[in-house]
Amino acid sequence: MATTDAHDPREWAGTRVVPAQNCYRWYRVWVQPDLFNDWVVWTAWGRLGSAQYRQRLYPVADCESATALVQHIIARKIRRGYRSHPSF
Template identity: 90%
Template sequence: MATTDAHDPRGWAGTRVVPAQNCYRWYRVWVQPDLFNDWVVWTAWGRLESAQYRQRLYPVADRESAAALVQHIIDRKIQRGYRTQTSY
């Protein structure tokens, strides 16, 4: 199980590379406050070497909820074959 600090502005970044399946993907998740000082979990993902990407925001009630959601997302991504990226 990977761990992350929900207060770390860099969040977590992972990659999944499976050449036999033509799978070259990246994923990133982080937490930050929005304009109204509510907490939001941001996720972004796309194909490596591509400028296109998608993102999704998950509003949460507080920092503790954000940390739990981030940990859940990271655990699922690791189960699906993503590896933690060592540099951002």
């Protein structure tokens, strides 16, 4: 299982920098309730230094499911070369 920020296991930010491949990416995932108090996992990603980015949200049944999904996403990103970065 991936390790995350000690403050909240439901939030993570990472970067992947590979100059040889012209790869300068950032990724962020976090959990928050929506307007109806349902849980949502948000993901956002883009190129470092760019104002443009994309985001996606995943509705989940409860907070435990949200935490499990976040941990799964973090593990996948770390396998793909992302490293933890302070939230931005």
